[in-house]
Amino acid sequence: MTAAPTAYDKAATDATRGVAVELTGLHRSYGPVQALDDLNLRLAPGELVALLGPSGCGKTTALRCLAGLEDPDSGRIEVGGLDLTRVPTNKRDLGMVFQAYSLFPHMTARQNVEFGLQLRRQSSQQRRARAAEMLDLVGLSTQADRFAHQMSGGQQQRVALARALAIEPQVLLLDEPLSALDAKVRVQLRDEIRRIQLEVGTTTLFVTHDQEEALAVADRVGVMRSGRLEQIAAPEELYSRPVNDFVADFVGVTNRLPGDADAKSATVLGGSVPLLVGSATSGPVTVLVRPEHLVVHADPNGPDAVTSVSFLGAHGRVIVGLAAGGQAIVQVPSSAVSNYPPGTRVTVRPTGEAALAVSART
């Protein structure tokens, strides 16, 4: 029997440019802190993988090891089939965009973009042409003669991206490049990064602590905890089929609701929920249910009561105090938000989407 193609296989098949990257058994510790603990990660040629996780989970260390800015204690780093584990950073042929403030302040945007090309001994004519092309790609062709202090944070990050891509690196590394920007610019630039990455086809590793960012741009998202990959999958799979409660909690909003498991389903809030692979299958369990997988109905005789409501633009959230204890967050259409003022008696039921259940003790 042939296994179904994974997101990695799909990316590998789609790739026209870019090289494969493989991190195998990486370990890195700082004194007693284990930053990377047997990390294994593969990136298909041309794929964009986002590493997501809380602070200190090891995602930045993994990226810095790939860049050569940190040395792993053990393990192997391969790029395009070549072992780069002990190769110095400046010989790795990588492009990197940092969190912020990485532009050389004494150079204009154009000079920044030309810098890597100058090191590759390109003629000034070639450099200028390539810099113009790259600045055009990131939408900053009119800002070529500006210095970093004359540009906004978003523009600076665009130039940093142009500089990293100008040298046509084998791998592009993005180290939380959007975290210092305000929300609107972040979304704009996020989409632009994805557009450009698809256009140039460079294999890309994107480190972020922002789940929305990771889910929006990546072919696959890896969730890390304590130096290990908890799960790596396509965004929709990660969201709808988390392998454990850490991933479910970290990616998206999750209700932890008490239930009773019976083989392949569990009873939750008076309704039945099919259980995902890897769930606890018997006895009292905690079922991890997404807010959009719950429905709320106004019911004067209902056991539960609305405690608060929030309008979030495209949709709204109703927080319901449950008679059985605890609370449930329910997603509703934004037009329905006004139907649930605090104090409204309601009933909450699952929609029947599959969910993960963990033993009630965890």
Added chain:
Amino acid sequence: MRPSGALLGVVPFFAYVTVFLLIPALVVVIGAFVSGGRPTLGNIRALGEPAVTSALWHSVVLSVVTAVVGAVLGAILAYAVSTARPNGVLKRFVTSLCGVLAQFGGVILAFAFLATFSAQGFLTRLLGVGGGGLWLYEWDKGLMLVYLYFQVPLMLIVFLPAVEGLRPQWREATETLGGSTALYWRKVAGPILLPSFIGALLLLFTNAFSAYATAAALVSQGAPLLPLQIGGTFTSEVVLGQEGVGKAMALAMVVVVAIVMTAYAVLDRRASKWLVR
């Protein structure tokens, strides 16, 4: 009302500047063009006399040499200190020490050097080094060494913030783009630090150029430096009525220092755009 309240707060500052800076400067400027209560250019013409031009030349040479040597040594020391743990004991100790040593001049410093290097000094007698100690009283040997004693720590204090303003991302960006450490210093860190370095060098120049007490305490033969010449015009019991010439020399010093400090301000403004301190 708020604006007048704010102005009230800076009154002591302006009073201080007026009494201790503006009025003395005005006295010097006016005095340089007055002799015996009458306006004259004689004081300015006196600046061309060999004793004055020689003293000016010595002052400039002494200031340039101690500024350049002090700046280079201080910059190296500042880089070394910047690599220490941010709030570590070593860093706090060295910066505090330099803060004190940068202000350690005058008679006390001269005495410290006399006690160490003069003919009867500790090292001269005990170890037989120092070549008899007479060099210590010469402006181009002794004073240079003594001035470096406060120039190097001053450089560290002034230049350390610039070195610490270098962002690690600049080095890492250079490396990921294919550059070596040497190239980083040549193409990135060097040019970024250059305005701060030259600015600090100019500050060291003015520091040495205007120093008086240390030189006065150490040099007893003649007045080989401009500040000593100026002092002589006010204290000499041999040649009287030279206050106007003294003020003209002081005016020359003010002009030199003003030019240098203007250049410093321009460079500092440029550096502050590049370096977050």
